[in-house]
Amino acid sequence: MFVRSIKGVDVAxxxxxxxxxxxxxxxxAWHRLTALSEEAARRGVVAFSSGNHAQGVAWAARRLGIGATIVMPRDAPRAKREATLxxxxxxVDxxxxxxxxEQIAARLAEARGATLVPSFDDPWIIEGQGTAALEAARQMIALxxxxxxxAVVPCGGGGLAAGTALALKEARITVVEPEGWDDMRRSLEASWIEPVAPNPPPTACDSLQTPLVSPLTFDxxxxxxxxxxxxxxAEVRDAQRWAAEKLRLVVEPGGAVxxxxxxAGKVTPEPGMFVILSGGNVDVSAYARAVAS
Structure with missing residues (x-):
């Protein structure tokens, strides 16, 4: 955990x-795969992801001796695809x-008798992600x-944010998404699930491009x-540069929101706040352009 002052306030x-x-x-991924029965483990797992969940499942599966198939978009960052392979x-593209x-992964899982491991719409996944918040709480107390x-949390499907909300029952939760992909924000404001609008804008935040949040995380x-x-x-690029300069960390666009x-002043720093920098898997050339712009 790192602590830096933002506008005169120490933020973790x-x-x-x-x-x-x-x-x-x-x-x-580890929490879900370690809960599989021996029979389910033998049949393998199927997941879908633009890269980070893919790598999490692949990492856990390799260490547990479980076969893993990942459905990935063709435009996923090359670094994430290569790491998964x-x-x-x-x-599967x-x-x-x-x-x-979701449909492609479901068909594959059914055909193979494998276990489907969603990236966020799963109680085991949400519970596992919540350990980040539990660790953050212990680290803040120790510091x-x-x-x-x-807690300020990047949000795609909402698994990390929901896990944080369950782990820290007294803390306020703010989810952050890229503009045009802020379906969780709009859903929370409307009190019902709102999908991403048609023809959303392009975003560098590939890990947060979820067109519809799940009832589980929304609830x-x-x-x-x-x-x-x-x-x-532009605000995401500013954050990537700040993380490089002030924290000496490489943070991917979705992890920097x-x-x-x-x-950008959209969330006000306050004592007792922590921010999750959720990932650092970047395309090197794209990252170089972001921090140089």
Whole structure:
């Protein structure tokens, strides 16, 4: 955990970008796969992801001797695809604009008798992701910052945010998404699930491009009165540069949205706040352009 002053307030940063796969997704994947029966483990698992959940499942599967198939969009960052393949997983491509990854994965799992491991719409996954918040709370107390009162969390499907909400029952939760992909923010404000609007804008935050949040994560966050904000692509790049300069961390666009919200003044820093930097898996050339712009 890192602590830095933003606008005169000490804010804690939980650097999940330093995980073995470079993202928090290792937590939920390990929690889910270690819960499989011997028979289910023999039949393997199927997951769908643009990269971080893919790597989490591939990492856990390799160490547990479980076969893993990952449905990934053709435009997934090359670094994430190559890392997933390097850990022994099979990758099945799909077109993000015209095909449903959920349907493809479900058909594969049924045909093979494998276990489907969603990236966020699963109680085991949510529970596993929540360990990041539990660790953050212990680290803040050890650093003399007290119990966390406000968690700022990147949000795609909402698994990490929902896990945080369940782990820290007294803390306020703010989810952060890229502009045009802020369906959780709009859903929380409307009190019902709102999908991403047609023809959403392009975003560098590939890990947060979820067109529809799940009833499971939405229910957890709405019951906890979570709130949400959206950040622009320019604000995300500013956050990536700040993380490189002030924390000496490489943070991917989707992992930097919480920090972006603070730096842009969309979330006000306060004592007892921590921000999750959820991942650091970047395309090197794209990252170089972001921090140089």
């Amino acid at each position: 940063f939980k650097a999940e970008s330093l995980q073995p796969i470079g993202a928090f997704k290792i937590r939920g 390097a850990m022994g997983a099979e990758v 799909y077109d993000r604009a015209s095909e449903s990854r 003399g910052l007290g119990e966390p009162v406000h 957890v966050l709405s019951r906890r009165d979570a709130t949400g904000v959206a950040v622009s692509e 919480g920090l972006a919200a603070l730096l």
